[in-house]
Amino acid sequence: MLTIHAADEVRYTWDDPEPIKDGAVAVQGIRVHAVGPLTEVQRQFPGARVRRWPGVLGPARVHEGPLPDAPTPRERIHAVLKSGAVAVLEEYAATPELRAAAERNDVVVLRRTRLTAITEMGRADLAVFDESGVCMATVCAGRLVHRRH
Incomplete structure (x- = not known):
């Protein structure tokens, strides 16, 4: 639609x-x-x-710093989305759980920030x-x- x-x-x-x-x-x-x-x-x-x-x-923006604190990886990624960002830097999404949560939510994991x-x-x-x-x-x-x- x-x-x-x-x-x-x-x-x-x-x-x-x-x-x-x-x-x-x-x-x-x-x-x-x-x-x-x-x-x-x-x-x-x-x-x-x-x-x-x-x-x-x-x-939408790139979240350039550490991911917000939250009890679960899913909640940490959701906090990024609530900030208006749909991409995170790989250095801050370093665990398999965070990467999986990012992938499930279509959040892009970048090596470096971009415009x-x-x-x-x-x-x-x-x-x-x-x-x-x-x-x-x-x-x-x-x-x-x-x-x-």
Whole structure:
């Protein structure tokens, strides 16, 4: 099912000098299919489900430090997802249990950090942050894995 994620502002990268006001990202499966103003994306995909988020939508982040403390590897990975990140560095996911939890949740394990961006036909890894920097939603490989109520 195609889902349109809409927000007050969409950024291809977090330092994007020209964000899209009232923007949207169309996601189907694990891929981004379109990025642009909400009205244009809805016209391109009539009948698609629309999820509206307050704040700024951009690429999900890379968690660059030690994973948050939690009782289980699954909960540690979930804490990363709640922060708006969908990738971790391998030096911090060094145990087989953490790597398995990351794999089960489609969290990418990287050798080194990298820049993130929303690209058409790229993997649908998105995050929405409110004006205070709190993560409102995280989409990992096209799946909504965190939503703040």
